[in-house]
Amino acid sequence: MKKSLALVLICLGSLALIALYLFWGHPSSNIFWQVRIPRLVLTLVTGMSLAAIGSVYQLMLANPLAEPYILGISSGSAFGSIIFASLGLYILMPLGGFIGALITMVLVWRLAQRRGAFDRGRLIIAGVIVGMFFSAGISLMMYLRREDTVLILNTLMGNLGRIFSYSEYRVFVLLSAVILILLIWLYLKSRALDIMSSGDLYAASVGIQVHRLRQHIFVVTSLIIGIVVSYAGIIGFVGLITPHIMRLLGFSRQNRIYPGSLLFGASFLLAADFLAKNMAGIELPVGVITAAIGCPFFIYLLLRK
Amino acid sequence: MKHLYYSALILIILSTLCSCHSPKQDNAGRYVVLSPEIAEIIVALGAGDKIVGLTQECSYPPELLEKEIVGNFGAVKMEQILNLNPELVFTSALEQESIAEDLRKLGIRVESSYPKNLAEMQTEILRIAVIIGREAKGRELVSSIAGQIQKVKEMAEGRPVPKVYLEIYRDPLMSVADNSFVGELIETAGGDNVFQTLERDYSRIKAEDVIKANPDIMICYSQDSLSDIISRKGWGNIPAIKNQMVFFEGDIDPDLIQRAGPRCVIGMIKLNEIYALWERLTQ
Numbered sequence: 001m002k003k004s005l006a007l008v009l010i011c012l013g014s015l016a017l018i019a020l021y022l023f024w025g026h027p028s029s030n031i032f033w034q035v036r037i038p039r040l041v042l043t044l045v046t047g048m049s050l051a052a053i054g055s056v057y058q059l060m061l062a063n064p065l066a067e068p069y070i071l072g073i074s075s076g077s078a079f080g081s082i083i084f085a086s087l088g089l090y091i092l093m094p095l096g097g098f099i100g101a102l103i104t105m106v107l108v109w110r111l112a113q114r115r116g117a118f119d120r121g122r123l124i125i126a127g128v129i130v131g132m133f134f135s136a137g138i139s140l141m142m143y144l145r146r147e148d149t150v151l152i153l154n155t156l157m158g159n160l161g162r163i164f165s166y167s168e169y170r171v172f173v174l175l176s177a178v179i180l181i182l183l184i185w186l187y188l189k190s191r192a193l194d195i196m197s198s199g200d201l202y203a204a205s206v207g208i209q210v211h212r213l214r215q216h217i218f219v220v221t222s223l224i225i226g227i228v229v230s231y232a233g234i235i236g237f238v239g240l241i242t243p244h245i246m247r248l249l250g251f252s253r254q255n256r257i258y259p260g261s262l263l264f265g266a267s268f269l270l271a272a273d274f275l276a277k278n279m280a281g282i283e284l285p286v287g288v289i290t291a292a293i294g295c296p297f298f299i300y301l302l303l304r305k
Numbered sequence: 306m307k308h309l310y311y312s313a314l315i316l317i318i319l320s321t322l323c324s325c326h327s328p329k330q331d332n333a334g335r336y337v338v339l340s341p342e343i344a345e346i347i348v349a350l351g352a353g354d355k356i357v358g359l360t361q362e363c364s365y366p367p368e369l370l371e372k373e374i375v376g377n378f379g380a381v382k383m384e385q386i387l388n389l390n391p392e393l394v395f396t397s398a399l400e401q402e403s404i405a406e407d408l409r410k411l412g413i414r415v416e417s418s419y420p421k422n423l424a425e426m427q428t429e430i431l432r433i434a435v436i437i438g439r440e441a442k443g444r445e446l447v448s449s450i451a452g453q454i455q456k457v458k459e460m461a462e463g464r465p466v467p468k469v470y471l472e473i474y475r476d477p478l479m480s481v482a483d484n485s486f487v488g489e490l491i492e493t494a495g496g497d498n499v500f501q502t503l504e505r506d507y508s509r510i511k512a513e514d515v516i517k518a519n520p521d522i523m524i525c526y527s528q529d530s531l532s533d534i535i536s537r538k539g540w541g542n543i544p545a546i547k548n549q550m551v552f553f554e555g556d557i558d559p560d561l562i563q564r565a566g567p568r569c570v571i572g573m574i575k576l577n578e579i580y581a582l583w584e585r586l587t588q
Contacts, residue, residue, distance in 0.1 A: 031513050034539025088528055090476055146379050146400075150509070154477050161477060163512050165536035282504035283477070283511055 003250050007260065014267035021274050038169055043160050043273050044266045045176045046232045051265020052183050053221045054239030055246070055257050059193050060217060061120055067240040070124065072131030073222050076104025077229035078155045079134040079141075086145050091168065094175075097230020104130055105222040109215070118211060157285030158235035160273050175227050182220050183262065189217065190255035235287045237294035238265050238272075248301045268294075332392045336437070339381060339404065340397035343418055344369055345566035346430055347395075349446055350439045358389045365560060365568075383407065393436070420565040421506070422489050423454060429565075446567060453570040454493065460577050461495025467583050469496040470520035470545065473507060475527035480510045490562050490569060494576035496522065512539070519543060522583055523551045526559050550583050 021043075022036050050068050057066035068074065080100020081093040089096070111126035112119060142152045164172060192213060196203040200210045246260040272289040279289075337358035338344045344363040347356060353368055361377040363369055375385045379400040386394065391413065396405040398419035405415045416436055420426040427447045434443020469491050473479045481487045483498050485506035491498045499518040500510060516539055523545040525534065531551055540546055557579065561572030 027513065028517070030539055030542060031516055035513050035516065038538060085476070090529070091533065093476075143380075146377070150474055150479065151476055159477055161511065163476070163478065164538045165533060166538055167536065169538055277511070280504070281502075283509050 006249050007263075010260075010264055010267060014263065014270065017267055017270050017274065021270055024274070024278065038164050038172070039160055039162075039273075040270075041176060042162065042172070042231055043270050045179055046160065046228050046235065047238055047266035047269030048183065048262045049179055049224045049228045049265075050235065050239040050269070051242035051261040052186060052258060053224060054265075055243035055254070055261040056186055056189075056193065056217060056221060057239075058243050059197050059254055060214065061124060062197060063124065064244070065240070066124075067236075068221070068225050069131070069234060069236070069239070071104075071108055071127030071218075071222075072129070072134065073101050073104050073108075073127075073225045074229050074234045075131040075134035075138065076107075077101040077226045078234055079137045081230045082138060082141050082148070082152055082155055085151055086141060086148055091165070094168075094171075094227070094230035098226045100134070101222055101226025101229070104134065105219065105226075109218060118214060154285065155229075155233040156287075158233040158287035158290070160232050160269075160286055161277070161283060162231060172231065179224050179227060182224055185220060186217070187255070187258055189213065190253070190258050193217075194254045233287070235269065235290055237287075237290040238269050241294050241298045242268065244298065245301060332390045334437075335389065335391045336393050336395060337375060337386050337389055337391040338363060338395045339375075339378070339401055340395055340418065341365070341378075341560070342420075342564040342566040343395045343397065343433065345564065345568060346433055347437065349567045350430075350434050350437065350442050352437050352439055355437070357391060358386060383411070386413070387411065395433075421486060422484070423486075423493065423569070426486075426565040426569070427451065430567075450567060450570055454573070457494055457570065457573045457577060460574075461493070461580075464495055464580065465584055465588055466495060466497050467521035467550075467580050468499050468518065469522045469524065470499045470515060470518065471524045472527045472529075475529050477509045478512055478515065479507060479527075480515075482506050482508065486565050486569075487562050490573050491576060494573040495580050496576065512537075516540065516543060520545045521548075521550060521587070522579060524557065524579075525551055525553050544587075548583075548587055550587070552579055 018040065021040060022032065027036055053068040054066070057068065057070065058064055061070075077097040077100045080103075081097035083100075084093050084096030108123065108126045108130050111130070112123035114122055138152060138156065142149055192203070192208050195206060195208060196210060196213070203210050242261045242265045243257055245264060246257045249260070251257045251260055269286070269290065272293060273286050275293075276284045276286040276289045334355045335357045336347065336355050338347060338356050339360045341360070341363045344356065344359060345365055347353060348366055348369065353366075356369065356372055358373045358375045359369055360381065361374055373385075373389065375381050375389070381404055386408070394408050394413055394415045396408075396415055396417045398417065402417070405417050408415045416433070418429045418433060420429045427450060430447050430450070431443045434440050434446070471481050471487060471491065473481065480500050480503070481498065482503035482505070483489070483492060483501045488498045488506070499515070499520050503510065521544050523534070523543075531549065534551060535541065535546055545551060557572070557575045561568050561575060
């Protein structure tokens with residue numbers, strides 16, 4: 001009863017948020033359609049993706065601290081898009097991010113294999129190390145290209161205020177559709193993930209092709225992160241805390257946690273971006289806001305339990 | 306015997322360390338300049354030959370290109386500066402504040418100058434002139450600048466005032482406030498800078514606000530191209546973009562309006578020409 005009430009409240013809250021987000025400050029119809037709607041789509045897709053992947057990783061890696069960026073994909077993606085930006089190819093930044101994510105993904109996956117077998121611990125270590133390597137690359141770029149410092153900071157702290165050109169927007173909508181399909185695919189794997197969390201041997205005994213499934217999930221999530229980071233930069237906390245909040249609300253099975261995370265992640269990021277946009281005269285980095293709201297909220301939930 | 310060796314060793318090391326004192330040789334009239342605008346001012350005061358070291362950004366006038374480079378605006382090589390044995394190092398604000406602090410710790414005389422508007426620029430030119438012993442030349446330069454500013458104001462008087470949007474960065478969008486140096490030039494030359502107040506002189510802005518402000522002229526220093534600007538979602542109806550009143554680095558050199566130096570009057574005249582072009586084509 002309590003669970004469904006919470007879900008209904010989150011649903012209503014997110015609808016109210018969307019309305020507030022779109023109509024705040026009486027925008028003209030041009031601004032409404034050309035600036036706010038694209039930003040809304042970007043925010044929702046980003047929030048959903050981060051929270052969804054967070055929930056999948058926490059289960060798959062059996063690590064409550066797992067979050068979408070733990071496997072280094074985000075740093076690789078950010079590095080790729082920053083390289084493209086510093087070459088003056090601002091329009092192609094998402095492509096750079098995507099290439100960066102792909103390279104990181106292949107690298108991390110290869111490093112995680114040990115004599116053909118998958119090792120959870122190795123995967124995390126490989127992810128952290130590769131991530132650190134690309135972070136160093138980003139720091140180097142920031143040092144060498146002073147004129148692009150704002151852009152790099154933006155990528156590192158999250159920026160949902162991207163200006164789209166008409167053709168860019170078409171590509172983005174297409175990629176968002178791809179993300180949605182991949183997110184649905186991940187939902188369909190909820191049961192298998194639950195079973196896998198009880199051990200590979202057991203999962204294999206009930207007919208799950210553990211290695212292949214893990215590889216597929218890894219590729220799919222990397223793709224999603226690559227796309228999201230290249231458009232919105234790195235936004236922390238959403239992927240980490242959302243699944244925990246779902247669990248604290250009383251959900252325990254992945255096929256409940258996952259859709260709940262999707263919903264909550266999207267509304268949480270929307271609220272954060274609304275504050276980032278309107279709280280101060282200057283637009284604040286959204287990653288700072290997610291951390292600023294996320295931490296105390298999370299502590300409150302922990303203490304209440 | 307062993308003790309003797311050690312004592313001798315310590316004695317040698319100590320005496321070497323003690324002999325490390327700063328070489329106070331004759332260094333009068335040797336200047337290292339880290340700020341591009343101060344470099345321009347010093348050359349305009351006729352003391353360009355006294356500059357012995359510069360940062361990469363100090364590229365105007367061309368005679369400076371032959372001087373030794375000691376780093377870039379945000380990162381300099383301290384040892385190289387020390388080697389040049391300068392009487393005085395000129396720095397700007399921002400990243401250079403900490404560099405100035407470090408130089409002072411090394412016992413070097415540092416003069417900082419970061420004028421935020423035209424009036425401050427004129428007092429700073431005078432101050433620098435006094436420091437380098439060119440006071441008369443300084444007065445002459447300042448009075449000529451003041452005269453030219455007056456002329457620009459007269460040129461702008463009674464003309465229609467275009468709304469001007471200056472984009473200094475694309476992702477995120479950044480522009481200038483009225484009370485920044487560039488903002489003051491835009492206004493003095495007879496335009497209306499669209500962002501009156503911002504959190505900082507050079508600050509992040511929202512795309513929505515640019516569309517709402519409806520600027521007549523856009524000056525684009527964000528490395529974007531006209532076709533890309535036209536294709537930005539929701540920007541097509543902005544008069545500046547509809548009428549292709551978008552100007553780039555090739556049309557007006559950023560150094561002319563972003564540096565608080567003697568060339569800013571040329572920058573204002575260029576701005577005024579752009580406004581006149583806008584008036585001819587659209588009014």
